[in-house]
Amino acid sequence: MPKCTINGKEVEVKEGSSIIEAMQVSGDRIAHYCWHPGLSVAGVCRVCMVEIEGNPRVQIACNTAVTEGMKINNTSDKVKDAVKWGLDFHLINHPLDCPICDQAGECGLQDQYMEYGKYDPEMAEPKQKKHKVVDLGPTIVLDSERCILCSRCVRFTEEVSKTNELGIFNRGDRSEIGTHDGMKLDNNYSLNTVDICPVGALTSKDFRFRQRAWYLKDAETICNGCSTGCNVKVYFNKEGFFRVKPTFNEQVNGHWMCDEGRNVYKFVNKEHRLLKAQVKGQGSSWTEMSAGAAAKAAAEVIKAAAADSLALVLTAQYSVEEFEAIVTTFVKDFKSNKIYFWINNKEAFDNFDGLLVRGDKNPNTKGLLKVLEKHGITATWNELSRGLKSGAIKTVVVAAPENQVVFPDFADRVKELSQAQNLIWLQSGQNEALKKLDGNVWLIPMKTFVEKDGTFINHSGLEQKFKKVTLVVSEALTLTEAALLLAGKNLNIHATSANEFLPLNQRLDQVAVEARKKNEFVFKRGNL
Amino acid sequence: MSVMQNNSEKAKWYLPGILGGLWITGKHLVKNLLNRNKMMTLNYPEEKYEYSPRFKGNHVLTVKKDGSLRCTACMLCATNCPAECITITAAEHNNPEVEKFPISYEIDILRCVFCGFCEEACPVDAIRLGPEWQTPALNGSNFIYDINHLAFRPNLKGGIQTHVDDEERHKQGI
Numbered sequence: 204m205p206k207c208t209i210n211g212k213e214v215e216v217k218e219g220s221s222i223i224e225a226m227q228v229s230g231d232r233i234a235h236y237c238w239h240p241g242l243s244v245a246g247v248c249r250v251c252m253v254e255i256e257g258n259p260r261v262q263i264a265c266n267t268a269v270t271e272g273m274k275i276n277n278t279s280d281k282v283k284d285a286v287k288w289g290l291d292f293h294l295i296n297h298p299l300d301c302p303i304c305d306q307a308g309e310c311g312l313q314d315q316y317m318e319y320g321k322y323d324p325e326m327a328e329p330k331q332k333k334h335k336v337v338d339l340g341p342t343i344v345l346d347s348e349r350c351i352l353c354s355r356c357v358r359f360t361e362e363v364s365k366t367n368e369l370g371i372f373n374r375g376d377r378s379e380i381g382t383h384d385g386m387k388l389d390n391n392y393s394l395n396t397v398d399i400c401p402v403g404a405l406t407s408k409d410f411r412f413r414q415r416a417w418y419l420k421d422a423e424t425i426c427n428g429c430s431t432g433c434n435v436k437v438y439f440n441k442e443g444f445f446r447v448k449p450t451f452n453e454q455v456n457g458h459w460m461c462d463e464g465r466n467v468y469k470f471v472n473k474e475h476r477l478l479k480a481q482v483k484g485q486g487s488s489w490t491e492m493s494a495g496a497a498a499k500a501a502a503e504v505i506k507a508a509a510a511d512s513l514a515l516v517l518t519a520q521y522s523v524e525e526f527e528a529i530v531t532t533f534v535k536d537f538k539s540n541k542i543y544f545w546i547n548n549k550e551a552f553d554n555f556d557g558l559l560v561r562g563d564k565n566p567n568t569k570g571l572l573k574v575l576e577k578h579g580i581t582a583t584w585n586e587l588s589r590g591l592k593s594g595a596i597k598t599v600v601v602a603a604p605e606n607q608v609v610f611p612d613f614a615d616r617v618k619e620l621s622q623a624q625n626l627i628w629l630q631s632g633q634n635e636a637l638k639k640l641d642g643n644v645w646l647i648p649m650k651t652f653v654e655k656d657g658t659f660i661n662h663s664g665l666e667q668k669f670k671k672v673t674l675v676v677s678e679a680l681t682l683t684e685a686a687l688l689l690a691g692k693n694l695n696i697h698a699t700s701a702n703e704f705l706p707l708n709q710r711l712d713q714v715a716v717e718a719r720k721k722n723e724f725v726f727k728r729g730n731l
Numbered sequence: 732m733s734v735m736q737n738n739s740e741k742a743k744w745y746l747p748g749i750l751g752g753l754w755i756t757g758k759h760l761v762k763n764l765l766n767r768n769k770m771m772t773l774n775y776p777e778e779k780y781e782y783s784p785r786f787k788g789n790h791v792l793t794v795k796k797d798g799s800l801r802c803t804a805c806m807l808c809a810t811n812c813p814a815e816c817i818t819i820t821a822a823e824h825n826n827p828e829v830e831k832f833p834i835s836y837e838i839d840i841l842r843c844v845f846c847g848f849c850e851e852a853c854p855v856d857a858i859r860l861g862p863e864w865q866t867p868a869l870n871g872s873n874f875i876y877d878i879n880h881l882a883f884r885p886n887l888k889g890g891i892q893t894h895v896d897d898e899e900r901h902k903q904g905i
Contacts, residue, residue: 302805302854303831336827412821412831415806 207273222264222275223251233277234286234315236293236401237353238265240451241458242362248293248353250315252285253277261285287319294324296331296376297402298348306403308416312351331376339381340368340388342408342462343397347379350404356380356396363459363558364392380404391560395459398448409465410446414438422672423450425659427520427566427606427652428464431559432661435460437468437653437672444468444653454665461560470606470651475632476676477648484643494648494678498688501627501645505537505598505689508625512597514541514587516620518604519565522657523666525682526567526574529602532686534578541596542580543587544571547610561662564609566652570660591622599623600689602682603630605651629685631676648679655681779865787847788864790838792882793857800882802857804833808849816842817849836881840866841874 206215207225214229221244226233236248246266253264256274261282264275276282293312301307333347357369357380368388372381382388388396397407419438426433426447433456438446447468449460469475480497481489492500505513515533517526533539546552547564554562565571590596599620604610614636620626621640628637631649640646653672660666680688687694763770773780782788793801804821822834849858868874 302807303803307805336830412804412823415810417810418806 205269205271205273207269207271207275209275210278216269220269222253222255222267222269222273225269225275226264226277231277233264234311234319235265236311236351237355239355239358239399239458242355242358242399245354245358248351249289250286250293252282252289254279254282283319286315287321290315290319291321291324291326293351294320295326295328296333296348297351298330300349304346304349304403305406305411306349306400306416310403311401333377333379337381339405340393342393343388344406344408344411345380346404346406347381349402350380351402352378352380353401355399355401356405359392359396359399360388360390363395364390366390369396391461391463391556392459392558394462394465395449399458407446407465414440414442414445419445420673421448422653422670424653424672425566425667425669426460426464426467427659428461428467428564428609429561430563430565430568430662431456431561432566432659432665432667433460433464433559434667435464435467439468439653439673443472443474443675455661455667456559459559461558463560466608467606470608470632471653471675473675476651477630477633477646477679478676479678480648481646482644483640485641489638494680495688495694497645497647498680498685501600501625501647502689502691504625504627504643504645505600506691508598510538511541512595513537513539514543514590514596514599514623515539516543516545516587516599516601517571518545518547518602518610519568519571520604520606520652521571521602521682522567522652522655522669523570523574523660524657525602525655525686526571528683529600529686530574530578530580532690533600534580536690540580541582541587541590542575542578543582543584544575545584545601545604545616547604547612563662564606565604566659566661569662569664570658573660588619591619596623598625598627600627601629602649603628605631605649607632607634627689629680629682631679647685648676649685650679650681651675654679782862782864784862786862786864787845787850787860788862789840789860789866790843790849790876790881791859791861791863791884792836792878793859794882799829800832800836800857800878801855802833802836803829803855804831804836805854807852807854808858811848811852813846813848814842814844816840833878836878838876838881839874840876 204215204218206213208214209226209229209231212229212231214225216225216228223233223235223238224240227240233251233253235251237245238248238251244266246263249263251264252261253267254261254276255267256276264277294316297312301310301313304310307313330348335346335348337345337347339345352371354371357371360366360369368382368386368390369380370383371378373379394407397405418440420440421436421438423434423436426435434450434452436448436450437444438448445468447460447465449456449458451458479491480494482492482497482500483489513533515529517529530542533542548562551562587596591599601620604613607613613634617634617636617640621642623642625643626640627645627647629647629649630637631651637646652669654674654676656669656671658666658668684694795801804819806819806821809817809819816839818835818837818839819833820835821831824830824832845860847860850860
């Protein structure tokens, strides 16, 4: 374990680690474009300059190993001068089109420019023109002019995804990133190249131009796309969620995540969500009501039903705490053991692509199995089918999936379950198949994984806790709340009637709806 | 509420006060009749006061020589706006040299405080505060100005062009 001194602080690092890794340990700031902790060392960007005592010249930190007693400094004038000139060379052909660039606000080059930029370039030659808006594949757009040729993306396709689509072509200042002849950058990890791009050269087609980075807040959560349970950051603002990026967790996903997982923000947004509970009786049309009221109404039906005609269908898309709550309610309060596990793609369950993606597209299969085992439940889907056919099961509560994309059998299962006399369907998203249901149906909006605290247990049995990010549909229930309400217990949530205009947090003494309508100008100003 | 009433003897002699007032009015009448150029007032709807060219009135979006918007939808004006009255939706342009452009640009003029921060934030001189300031309207009118109003208003005769154009800038290698 060599010891070294970085900016006057003594640090002990692992054998064979480089200076830049030592600086990550000691917490010293150092700029780096080509170096990435998850990739090999290239040493091409030349901005991570440090001064080592006894060494006449500044050296790059990423490709120099720490030796015993090394004295390193990256705050001296000599280093600053080297960094400044290195940056100026990077900017020779960089268009500095930050206003159009999507990376602005989270760009390494921009940050560095604000700190070390010369602000007055000494380059008199015109800038080298390169290709703009190059379509690299189904997910990514390249802007060669912005590229600083750090080769992170090239190394990513070589080392991590092992698909080798990208390369650097031409020489000198005409060098450009590109795909090999006839190839497209089309693999399931391609969007990681956008994350690791230190400038705005690679941009995601999905996120491109939709929001500026500074309008977004981020929060960490667990991806619910598959049973790997990657640690992710979701980016959102009051208009909804916009993108998902991976965060580092050595045990689970390292630095990466798959492209499929980056779509998990979509079903969370308001336009795909069930905003109000929909209730209908046999032959009548849908009525809208609040989730709490609908759950209360459903509780009456459950109360009247016999214990052996009551069934619960669970999908592995909820947290452990929620499963525990609803299964306990069924076993203890309703005295029913008819709890069934809706498995979406059994044949693909054990698939694994060797990096991250797993065939089990539920985040919490292990968690559900654990809870079912704890309560000694062994019911199979065939029993449910038989029970529905014979009419023994009359009332079914379904905790339906959040991520409907990974449930190809959704419509079929809805059809099968609609044989039940009373169907209490708990779901977060809208679905066409549900609108066609006939019979007594209570369609109750649920919260998604970003709107609640909980725990997911991933494929290897690792428990990962996640925290609530924000609220999208304020009225929606968690499965725990739904379990309480269905059991006839009270819950301290704000239940509002369907037509109330005022938001929940408004005081009663504020201007009433009727009074606001009279003052038409104020009332309608926003949408005339 | 109590009303103070001056019931003194002196207050009953109001005539000197009235005559004094009339004297001042008459003085101004004669002065204005003899020297109409230096009159303090304007016949408002017919005559209008000309403000300095730096006056900050309603916004104008400038256009390029071909008539397209200069705005690149960078959202710096919207970010800088203290009244949060600017809403921009960006979109991808067919021309790769333009790349990003605003598919909608709206200013809620009732929220605007005419501070001119948008003008200062703009890196491409796409938004300016123009000379126009009299924009009264009725209850039902549209106070949210969109691109068509901001850039191609009829009395601007095809919009305001900035003096530096992109092609010239490219020639200079900027």
